[in-house]
Amino acid sequence: MKLLSLPERLGLVSYRNQAKSEIKPHILVDTDICNSTCPHKCTTYVCPANCYTKDENGKVHFQVEDCIECGTCMYACDQGAVTWKFPDPEIGRGVTWNFG
């Protein structure tokens, strides 16, 4: 059977408030920490939705749009860079699982 890439997998996820252009991010990342003292930048490979990425210069970026609220980064980041909350049902993003 065909193996899916991550974008194909995320394409199957139902996100909330997708019609809204302005959403309130539920996770805040202090990327100054990522890009100065973080020794492993682990969120760029352990996040199951690839919300943390490294650009060609090795600089860490974060986007919340694809987040599936799993919680991984809240535990994985031991550098204090992640402020983790649940999305607001009205003005946040987040998921609605069809199967779960």
Next chain:
Amino acid sequence: MDEKFDCIIVGAGVAGLAAAMTLARNNMKFLLIEKGEFPGSKNVSGGVLWGNDLAKLVPDYWEEDAGWERFINHRRLTFMDDQSTFSVDFKSSHFNDPPYTGVVVLRSKFDRWLAEKVQEAIDASDYAMDSFIAPNVLVEEVLQKDGKTVGIKAGGDEFYSDSVILAEGVNNLLTRQVGLQDTYVPADHMLTGVKEVIRFDQKVLEDRFQLNGLSGMSNEFVGYATNGVEGGGFLYTNRDTISIGLVLGLKDLREKEQTPYDILNEFKKHPVIADTIRGGEVVEYSAHIVSSGDKRVMPEKLYKPGLVVCGEAANLLLNAGKAIQGMDYAMRSGILAAEAITKAKEKVDFGEEAMKSYQTALEDSYIMKDINNFQDAVHLLHDPVMTQKMPNLICDFGRNFFSIKNEPTPKSRNMLRGAIKRHASYWELIKLGAKSAKAL
């Protein structure tokens, strides 16, 4: 809102719904708050709900064709190397009749169905018009006054109650807010779960897994499945889909610089798994943190005046290799929490001691007895000899044992000796054997 509830429950997962059902039956006035669009919409499990507590909440649930997927009468534990699988397989008609000892569920469907049952219980209670299930509301804060819990804050509004049950799941922000869990919980005893739901033609699924009617199979995996990372894999049959996934030790994942969805694809590519899932279509990809069952991450105290914590918010979970038990623990602890709150209301005392009776009941239940008894098994699952060398050794032995080559066949004892030599040292096995004997 001036109205005061006997209890506010945060979270309509398995724990919160079990608590709500119990409160409704005990004629209590409560509010059950859920941040998702509907109960279950935010929840992920493997998942088999083990045991028979469900029948306490919904008697004769098996007579309804809703909520749950299949009952388990076939179990398999598989050791895996890069080419082979070696399984311990048990199937028995002994498990065919209700009450079942395990049912597979999909949470988006199951929790929603259970919430309907809770609503029916509310409708039949004295507080049919005063108890509510409120979805789409995020609880931001637990309100405390003079050391007592007085309610919650959500959407800028305050809601008052004599008590609060936190059933918020493993990402327990409010348990942290009230100081029962550290604000930062490290990755050490946490796992990241990734999962796919794969759809088949129902007939194909039933034939492939030898299912009969609503019977189902559960399969756990150790070894190559997790590509060198601590943890394990699972495969469960639903009505016309399967749930397949991995739970991966987060600290190990970080140290080994691995990515969960890549490992999942490697697992699916394994020749044995590829044959098993051939022709299926992925209909959902999901992920969620799950705790390990290691007591070191559990909050020591699960109560405060007017407040108790149940389910995975209290890190109540056991993954001792042959099954993940999180939902049955959530269900039982939710029931125990609601019983303690009901007693407190009768005695008009929601103080520290009254809430402590919940934790005492939990200690006396199978949940804490098993968690305490199987700590060594939990550690064993995170031992590289167990998760890597052992499966390789077993598969190597299997390959030799089952090969018939038209040449003199060595005695099994010698085959085993060879396999051990290739994959581990006797010393490692002696240590592992001693540990296993103690753990199980």
